[in-house]
Amino acid sequence: MEVESLNRSSSEINLPRDLEEIATTRPIYKGKSPHKKKKSDRPQTESVVYLDLSRLLKPFGYVNPSLRRVWFVKDICGIVCAVFTWLLIFYAEWVVLFVIVLHESSSFTSYLHGSLFYCCSFLAFASHIRAMLTDPGAVPKGNATTEGIKSLGLKKGEVVFKCPKCSSIKPDRAHHCSVCQRCIRKMDHHCPWVNNCVGENNQKYFVLFTLYICIISIHALYLAISHFIFCVGRDWKSCSGMSPPLTTILLIFLIFEGLLFGIFTGIMFGTQMSAVCTDETGIEQLKKESRERRSRWLSMKAVFGHPFSIHWFSPFATPRFLTSEKIYHSV
Ligand SMILES: [Zn+2]
Numbered sequence: 001m002e003v004e005s006l007n008r009s010s011s012e013i014n015l016p017r018d019l020e021e022i023a024t025t026r027p028i029y030k031g032k033s034p035h036k037k038k039k040s041d042r043p044q045t046e047s048v049v050y051l052d053l054s055r056l057l058k059p060f061g062y063v064n065p066s067l068r069r070v071w072f073v074k075d076i077c078g079i080v081c082a083v084f085t086w087l088l089i090f091y092a093e094w095v096v097l098f099v100i101v102l103h104e105s106s107s108f109t110s111y112l113h114g115s116l117f118y119c120c121s122f123l124a125f126a127s128h129i130r131a132m133l134t135d136p137g138a139v140p141k142g143n144a145t146t147e148g149i150k151s152l153g154l155k156k157g158e159v160v161f162k163c164p165k166c167s168s169i170k171p172d173r174a175h176h177c178s179v180c181q182r183c184i185r186k187m188d189h190h191c192p193w194v195n196n197c198v199g200e201n202n203q204k205y206f207v208l209f210t211l212y213i214c215i216i217s218i219h220a221l222y223l224a225i226s227h228f229i230f231c232v233g234r235d236w237k238s239c240s241g242m243s244p245p246l247t248t249i250l251l252i253f254l255i256f257e258g259l260l261f262g263i264f265t266g267i268m269f270g271t272q273m274s275a276v277c278t279d280e281t282g283i284e285q286l287k288k289e290s291r292e293r294r295s296r297w298l299s300m301k302a303v304f305g306h307p308f309s310i311h312w313f314s315p316f317a318t319p320r321f322l323t324s325e326k327i328y329h330s331v
């Protein structure tokens, strides 16, 4: 079993010689009052809570045991950004339906565009919810105890790493997130727009979120510009249920939103796909960490689940991961 991590910033523990050392390690106060604790030693409030969503859905007859413990990051900045994202999606849906689709002359084409737009925006919203509420691959907090390390069954000479911030056994490719206050497996970055880390378990949903937002942004851009031309061609007569100035403002804002988020999510999608194909996370790219990498196809399957099917594009399909990577998951 390969357990040696390349992250040199963590506390290195050689087993079994140093096993007792980790169990007895306590904060040392050099030249300071033992009553004055360091900032890192003060008890911190949990930044992650587990929500019980099964109660909410029970009256509707939907019972799912996995919803009894749903991951949620208590970060006010992330919550504001996530709600703002939903509002932007709902705004685009409202303008597309009430300003554009219901007032186009060719009803079949406009309804087809409307259906496609609503379908993709629903998939974008669902991907966002799943990226936000899925445990990104958090390592159990404080599991770097004597018992925890013994249960790994390591052989002599094998090395594990302890995160000094959350006292967990740090698996290979895991990094500590200061917002989640946890070590996250294969952490790419913490994204405030989905109010969560992007890691091993939710990267698929994040990639789908950027893809569907990019698609609806380009689509909204096309619909808004073509409807604007349509209105000008008809001299603003019965092209919208609203006054020409209000219609213009709503369309210009939709064009601005589509342009901005189309470029932003397009770049994010490209960056994420490049990271997936090269089997290198955003943090590994920044730190220039060298390690053995999987092939492009194997890396894709590790993120989206395997084998390849339509489920790769569905935010409702949970990917089946390669079990060989879950070395420390049971600790
Ligand atoms: Zn940590």
Ligand SMILES: [Zn+2]
Pocket (backbone or CB within 6 Å): 177, 178, 179, 180, 181, 189, 190, 196, 197
């Ligand atoms: Zn995080």
